[in-house]
Amino acid sequence: MSDARLSVFKTYKLYVGGKFPRSESGRVYEVTDSKGNWLANAPQSSRKDARDAVVAARKAFGGWSGATAYNRGQVLYRVAEMLEGRREQFTREVAEAEGLSKSKAAAQVDAAIDRWVWYAGWTDKIAQLVGGGNPVAGPYFNLSSPEPTGVVTVVAPQDSSFLGLVSVLAPVIATGNTAVVVASERAPLPALSLGEVLATSDVPGGVVNVLSGRTAEIAAPLAAHQDVNAIDLAGADEALAKELEIAAAGNLKRVLRPQPVDDWSADPGTDRLTPFLETKTVWHPTGSLGAGGSSY
Amino acid sequence: MTTQSQASAFAYAPAPESRAVVDIAPSYGLFIDGEFAEAAEGKVFKTVSPSSEEVLSEVARAGEADVERAVRAARKAFEKWSALPGSERAKYLFRIARIIQERSRELAVLETLDNGKPIRETRDADLPLVAAHFFYYAGWADKLGHAGYGADPRPLGVAGQVIPWNFPLLMLAWKIAPALATGNTVVLKPAETTPLSALFFADICRQAGLPRGVVNILPGYGDAGAALVAHPDVNKVAFTGSTAVGKEIARTVAGTRKKLTLELGGKGANIVFDDAPLDQAVEGIVNGIFFNQGQVCCAGSRLLVQESVEDELLDALKRRLGTLRLGDPLDKNTDIGAINSAEQLARITSLVEAGEAEGAERWSPACELPSAGYWFAPTLFTNVTQAHTVARDEIFGPVLSVLTFRTPDEAVAKANNTPYGLSAGIWTEKGSRILAVANKLRAGVVWSNTFNKFDPTSPFGGYKESGFGREGGRHGLEAYLDV
Numbered sequence: 001m002s003d004a005r006l007s008v009f010k011t012y013k014l015y016v017g018g019k020f021p022r023s024e025s026g027r028v029y030e031v032t033d034s035k036g037n038w039l040a041n042a043p044q045s046s047r048k049d050a051r052d053a054v055v056a057a058r059k060a061f062g063g064w065s066g067a068t069a070y071n072r073g074q075v076l077y078r079v080a081e082m083l084e085g086r087r088e089q090f091t092r093e094v095a096e097a098e099g100l101s102k103s104k105a106a107a108q109v110d111a112a113i114d115r116w117v118w119y120a121g122w123t124d125k126i127a128q129l130v131g132g133g134n135p136v137a138g139p140y141f142n143l144s145s146p147e148p149t150g151v152v153t154v155v156a157p158q159d160s161s162f163l164g165l166v167s168v169l170a171p172v173i174a175t176g177n178t179a180v181v182v183a184s185e186r187a188p189l190p191a192l193s194l195g196e197v198l199a200t201s202d203v204p205g206g207v208v209n210v211l212s213g214r215t216a217e218i219a220a221p222l223a224a225h226q227d228v229n230a231i232d233l234a235g236a237d238e239a240l241a242k243e244l245e246i247a248a249a250g251n252l253k254r255v256l257r258p259q260p261v262d263d264w265s266a267d268p269g270t271d272r273l274t275p276f277l278e279t280k281t282v283w284h285p286t287g288s289l290g291a292g293g294s295s296y
Numbered sequence: 297m298t299t300q301s302q303a304s305a306f307a308y309a310p311a312p313e314s315r316a317v318v319d320i321a322p323s324y325g326l327f328i329d330g331e332f333a334e335a336a337e338g339k340v341f342k343t344v345s346p347s348s349e350e351v352l353s354e355v356a357r358a359g360e361a362d363v364e365r366a367v368r369a370a371r372k373a374f375e376k377w378s379a380l381p382g383s384e385r386a387k388y389l390f391r392i393a394r395i396i397q398e399r400s401r402e403l404a405v406l407e408t409l410d411n412g413k414p415i416r417e418t419r420d421a422d423l424p425l426v427a428a429h430f431f432y433y434a435g436w437a438d439k440l441g442h443a444g445y446g447a448d449p450r451p452l453g454v455a456g457q458v459i460p461w462n463f464p465l466l467m468l469a470w471k472i473a474p475a476l477a478t479g480n481t482v483v484l485k486p487a488e489t490t491p492l493s494a495l496f497f498a499d500i501c502r503q504a505g506l507p508r509g510v511v512n513i514l515p516g517y518g519d520a521g522a523a524l525v526a527h528p529d530v531n532k533v534a535f536t537g538s539t540a541v542g543k544e545i546a547r548t549v550a551g552t553r554k555k556l557t558l559e560l561g562g563k564g565a566n567i568v569f570d571d572a573p574l575d576q577a578v579e580g581i582v583n584g585i586f587f588n589q590g591q592v593c594c595a596g597s598r599l600l601v602q603e604s605v606e607d608e609l610l611d612a613l614k615r616r617l618g619t620l621r622l623g624d625p626l627d628k629n630t631d632i633g634a635i636n637s638a639e640q641l642a643r644i645t646s647l648v649e650a651g652e653a654e655g656a657e658r659w660s661p662a663c664e665l666p667s668a669g670y671w672f673a674p675t676l677f678t679n680v681t682q683a684h685t686v687a688r689d690e691i692f693g694p695v696l697s698v699l700t701f702r703t704p705d706e707a708v709a710k711a712n713n714t715p716y717g718l719s720a721g722i723w724t725e726k727g728s729r730i731l732a733v734a735n736k737l738r739a740g741v742v743w744s745n746t747f748n749k750f751d752p753t754s755p756f757g758g759y760k761e762s763g764f765g766r767e768g769g770r771h772g773l774e775a776y777l778d779v
Binding site: 129130134135136137138140142144149229238241242245246248249250251252254257271278279280281282283284285 | 444542737739757779
């Protein structure tokens, strides 16, 4: 029809510190679907964007890690709620990004939504699973509890643009860390759209920061960054993973090496919750502190 | 100090522990595949007593070819050892624990001779903990399915372990007990200045009837450690030592499937609030920094004292330091023994000189140092700011830097102002303050109204550049399991 309505394209932007900036470099790169058709121009983040994202993530860490586990669970569940309402949008984006049929893409999106629900339920349970009292041989109260390690760089999986991304991101923030995500290089659009969902899901600004662009270019400064505490190498190929792991040794970041994942929709267990936790053990005497039976 | 004239220090009659309980051979080999052997290149080194510089023994020095042999022996032994029922492995570990208890006096004397630390510490702290670690992990060997890592967690294979000289036998126990309990075999490199207790441990393995190749001991220097860490057939690397070396090891294993745990340096803050029980706090401060001459990664080397009690606390602390007895480590009255090596003494000396040059105020009690051996008087620095070298760098010696604070928030900010994150102390009578501050401290171990307490059931390890992984407790099993 000659009077067919012209659709409104979306300008995809980064998600940093709760805001949607373009890359400070002013660069974009062309994102296409699996058949090579143009989808959008995605921001091509620079090292400076990566550093800005770390600053935002660090700033958000105190509040997010200090929030109650109950509260974090509520927020993660809220993400699932928001996604449910945008199911159609994400199904289309995932279908285009990964060349999937509509039904297969919908299954990926549904699994991703359910994953947020799964991790929402973990926030207030993981401490009981991996912490607890230690029966020391002396008059001491002694308790070990898990704490978030800090700012975590997440190199998102390259192939599973949305379910894979959610599977590596949700456990990082469920445990109280803040994240700088490097989206799938070839298929970054679902990740960038997720930023819009997070912004309206009560997730405080800076808790999740999403960067798109060249994975190796963005991940290198993040792996070397002195104020990043951990890195998940899920989306790095073998050569890049090694390079990033070497850089990560500079401040002894916690490194989660690429783990083989055949099926992102399989039950994830707790394997991705624990690598970004520290165990803190607190001691206190239980005896008297008086002059008689001092057991300081 | 035994020789000082301060009224508070009684003159104690010497109470030396007998050396006769331990026979040190003039020379020792490497322990590979159940047998002592010379190094392939025939190299040897001498180990000396830090308190007298007396040569204790000559020890074979492992090189790359020896690492190769030991890893091969461990690989071969792994098949049978990992296939043993956990209950059988447990019995071997229980045997080892019992033999350590039986021989603990001998081992305590040996450790004191080789390391320089007071017999009071080896006898009352190191050895009981060594035995306790083997007992604790022995009990896990047949219960791994209950540890929370799945129904049937698998061992990793050959563990390459490199340990430091500050707690030679204790670090060996921390590494070997969980490794064997989980079904791994080990190649362990003790530090070049303290190889003897590990070699005696080889004899304990023999007495316990441990199968050949399950434990291999390679005395040597950093080159042997580096070769072990880099060996392609090692599946797990465990290291305790300096942060600089830890980073190097992290780079070495990058891109491999080797599992890595690191226990590295620290610059622990010991925070004393104005309502703290000051007498206990003074004891805790002394224990925190002068235990093992301060050669402790979790030492409370930064004292953060609330301004309003600074004078009172420092007076009491100085008075207490005046009663410490420095001297013969084999004397049961000795509080402060020798620094482990000439090299370490030089490092401490140069950092302390940097502290003085930067304007911090140095104080030590009247103290006469023995003429032979490596000694450093207990030292306090006041007028220290966060920018000073002595407040930032790990000194690994009996040197305490004193800083002050006004509010709990300031205390937390200063305590966390370091790339390290191993330990911290809190002294206050107020329970809510303990919990609030403990929550905010970025450290793996927080001692409140106590310090330097250890137990095999209690996970130990650092945040940030103090390394990763935990040793001790259920958590300590993870490092040796394929999970």
